[in-house]
Amino acid sequence: MTRKNTLLSAIQKISDTSVHDELTLLIEKAYPEMIKKAKPTQGNIIMFTDGASKGNPGKSGAGWIIYDHQNLTLNRGRKYLGYKTNNQSEYLALFYGLEDAMRYNPKSLSLFLDSELVVKQIQGKYKVKNADLKPLHTKIINILSHVPFTIQHVPRDQNSEADALANEAISS
Incomplete structure (x- = not known):
């Protein structure tokens, strides 16, 4: 693996999206021929x-796994x-997760959330x-209009990894 590929691989593993986005932009400018979606x-x-x-409201975080x-x-x-309600946090987690997921040019999305409110509102129920x-x-809804999707409510215990990431965001 070349040094450039190693660097790109390391950056892809960074979970803090603000740092990830800044580093990605710098690398895209320096090595545009190497950047592929x-x-x-x-x-x-x-x-x-x-x-x-x-x-509620209070210090809040978002987490997602793709x-x-x-x-x-x-x-x-x-x-x-920052300082958000639980429902704002759930919506923002979905929003930032979708922004990230769309980088992979999906043909379809299967979304799983433990917020029944957000799921039912996205479904139009x-x-x-x-x-x-x-x-x-x-x-x-604008993001989702570009790709077929399903969205499903899951029990909290089936969403523990995303929950852990959201709580880490608050603590870090």
């Missing part, structure tokens, strides 16, 4: 997201969100009444 072989992306809020069609981890991400959530909902 990753494409899972079958095109389906599986993603688990979670938002955490210490208090898998390919063979359940191999493509990326893990986390982001400190519940109205989005909270004014703070409406812009996030609109942004997410």
Whole structure:
């Protein structure tokens, strides 16, 4: 493995998206010929997201894990969100996770969240009444309009990895 490839591989493993994004931009400028978008072989992306809020509202974080069609981890991400409600945190986790997942040019998305509210609102089964959530909902629907997707509510214990990342974002 060349030194450049080793560097690119290391950067892909960085889970703090703000650092990841800055480093990726620097590398893209320095080595544009080496930058290629990753494409899972079958095109389906599986993603688990979670938002955490210490208090409601309180210090908050987002976490997400992206898998390919063979359940191999493509990326893990986390982001400190500042002072947010639990529902804002859940929406932001989905938003940032989708931004990350779209880099892989998915043919379809399978989304798993432990927030029944967010799942039902994205499915159109519940109205989005909270004014703070409406812009996030609109942004997410816009992203999802570009790719077939399913979204499913999962019990909290089936979303422990994304939950751990969201809580790490608050602590770091």
